[in-house]
Structure formats: structure tokens, C-alpha cells
Amino acid sequence: YLYTMPNSATTPTRLVIKGDFDPDGDGAGSALSVPVYYPVNINYNSTDGSAADGGTVIKQVYPNKNYIIDVTIQSKGSEHPTDAIDPQTATATITVKDFTPATQSNVFN
Secondary structure: OOOOOOOOOOOOEEEEEEEOOOOOOOOOOOOOOEEEEEEEEEOOOOOOOEOOOOOOOOEEEEEEEEEEEEEOOOOOOOOOOOOOOOOOOEEEEEEEEEEEOOOOOOOOE
16 A cells, blocks of 8 residues: 655656566576566556546556556566656556555443
8 A cells, every 4th residue: 555645846756666686597686686676657647648547647647546557577676766767677566546445443341
């Protein structure tokens, strides 16, 4: 889960995924393993440049919305969390749904 405040700034809100890339496959912690980052813009459809929810301003985050993000990593990410990645590096499918309130009851004896 990712919790964020609504954002109407000109800079996009991003989910940054961090991982270790190891080109020889020995696993994290090997001599060749390096940290990599995959910054994913929230509320942005990279295939056509539109807002993921179809009606708001791209890359802005709105209140009372659930942004469901499914990321498929396909190759090595960037060296810094603020560096952009090639669209072929990671594919993000973003679905936006209205917030659904949940009720909760606590019973104390």
C-alpha cells in the first residue's frame, strides 16, 4: 500500500521502486549487484499520455481515489530515484477507482 496526499503541483507524484540488479544472477549482495530504481508516475497512462482515470489532469493525485498500480519490471532500472526510465524498462498498469469507505466496530468488554 502507498498512502499519499492529493497533489496538484506541476511535478508528478511517483511511486519509486528500489531493487538490486545483479547481471550474473548470483543474487543480492554479490560484487556485481547494484541498486536500481524504477520511478512510476501515478495517474499517468504511458501508452497515450492521458490520465489513468480518463478525466483528470495527468500525473496529479486526487483525494478519495484508489490508484491500483500493477508494475512489470523488464530490465535494469536507473541509477538514481529521480532519473527517468525508458518506457520499455518497466510497464505500469494503473486503475483508478473511487474510494470505498469501510466500517469497523470495536467491542470492549
